[in-house]
Amino acid sequence: MSQPLRRATLIACSATAVLGLAACGPDNANPSATAAAPTASAGAASSTTPAPGPAASTAGLPNGNKLNAMLLPATAMPPKFKLDPNGSQSTGDDVIPPASPSAVPTDKACDMLNGTGWVNSAGIIAASFAKNNYADEAQNMFAQELDAYRGNDAQTVMANLKKTLTACHTYTVTQDGQNYYATVTLQSLPGVGDEALQAVITSPEWTGGSTLVAARVGKVVVATYDNNQSNTGIAGVALTKTLVKNAASAH
Template sequence: MRLTPRVATLLAVAALPLALTACSSGSSSDDEGTSARPAKAKDVNAGLATGTQLKKALAPASAFPSGFTLEADGASDTGGEFLSPSARSTAKPDCTRLEGSSWIQVTGFKGGVSFAQNDYANHDKTEEVAQEIDAFQGTTANTVMKQLQAVADECATFTDTEAHAKVKLTGASMPGLGDEAYTMTLTSGAWQNGTTLVAARSGNSVITVLSTAGTDDGAATAKKVTTLILGSLKGLKTA
């Protein structure tokens, strides 16, 4: 049917509000889409120190007894990157890990999302001091400390890997050192000297030190190194 000019005009006028409504609706949709953009994901590593930063917080060579030198093959760190957090193994702790430098792994955790460590030893390799700092996400550092105390109970006695001798472990809290601290002393009738292990938490970081230096089962050196690291961590600037 052919439309008269009047009818055509009326239809055109009637269609105009519909067109305006459609345009208005589209504009509103665009605005809603803009305002509904997803929020930026939270950085779970915010505030944590990188391996490069933690390396700077390790105790310097001057902190170790005279004649001790850095063991080149015992130094490592995660650099500027963060690792993926690892789940804790619930298997029975391997007490012999307490004999090694990275003894934090006895807790079932492989380590932090970032870390730095190195070892020092005397000329004859008969005494050593190992230091490590691990940074953890969330409240994992608190869990690590609790696990260390549990390990002290489970590993009250165990057999070492070299002399196959019985080792006795005694543990105790160390008030006034970091946010919390715990020490373990390992002794054996087959050893010339015992070993002192100190773990101290500073915020989201856990410091672990192993020492066999001196005639006191390494206790004085272990505490000295731990105290120095805690002081360095306080002054550390993180992202």
Template sequence: MRLPSPAVKVLAAAALPLALAACSSGSSGSSDSSGGSSATAKSSKPSKPKDPNAGLLTGTQLKKALAPASYFASGFAADPSGTRDTGDTYQAPATKSAAKPHCADLGATAWIGLTGVEGVSFAQTSYANKATSAELDQEIDVYRGTTSQDVMKDLTKVVAACPTFTDADTQSKVTVTGTSTAGLGDDAYTITLTDSAWENGTTLIAARVGTAVVSVLSTDGSDNGAASAKKLTEKVVASLKGKSDTANQG
């Protein structure tokens, strides 16, 4: 961490009275008040701007809050292409128009990006079962200030803008529904995707924990992935709360 340079102090030497041999014995030496004063130069430094990312978890920290490989049932394996994080640095936040979202991305990893808001750090992993074609994805995104609350609100706008979309593989219509969900983090929202051409639907859950948003996608289970999505979300939310509490204490 770069430290500010120390303040420079200038000390003026006090003027000492000079005893003059020519003075009469009755006179006493006195200091000249005008010449004997000391001056202290005060350094003027601009205040250091506050770090907008102070206290926010990094991608490295978020990665440790995700459910580990041991959490997933036998048959599930990590997909390297779906495993990413921002490491120990932060990225610049960005906001783009979400007025016309690409609705088909609701069925993809990083679907939380449909809100049009990008955070300063994130971590994500994806697990798939080749035998059943089931998928479980998890992601945590961190935002500055109260932006995470805006992201949650924007999810309702995404669902309103995407009541249906066409599945690229089956060319069939996917129906999208969304509802607020209690008991997960500070607030949560669940999105369900169903299609008569699919064997099973998809459940998406977003849960906010302070400045972070946990997003999960699940196709695992005959209930459109609802139970497995909730279980994974609970796991990540609990782990994230522990990380956030430790960061705040530090």
């Protein structure tokens, strides 16, 4: 029996919901996949509550327009990749009001790993952001997002993402009425920004896989999602390193 071809994921729920630019619902992460209960070891994420939010000051933080200028252009993308206009969003000159951190239940956090807005599984709202994604006709996708956070929120985001990816080491994805067991392989990326991590999501029942990268540059978190139907999307790591350099040079 041939392996099922995974569907490209859609734009997942993002901080845009705060500005009324996008609806935030359980189906945004992947229209055909919802995560079932993870293994027992995943309980750590559901019991992890983010630290109280810091002061609301946005002094020195780049706004959405500046973050958008740091995103990689179409010329940096693989051949045949085209910009998805529906996936291009930013806060522009606006600032998202501060909000109390909200821990994401483990099952929902694992499910969010199947979408481009996976950084939101950290449960922290950014002050400003910019994002877009590119895809080809084979449904391969590279999504990039830059989020600027108040106070020490960026460090908290990285810590929470690591906890989530560790808790979701194995989890179940239900697609078209069938269950698929996915595995998350997590590792650090030394020398990329102030701190960085990489997670590869695969399943013996899938074709291809996804590579997620998060890197912190000061108070900015770079998050990318590379979904590939023939390999694990590892090419996205190199693109992310370039994106991190863009963010660092703008400081």
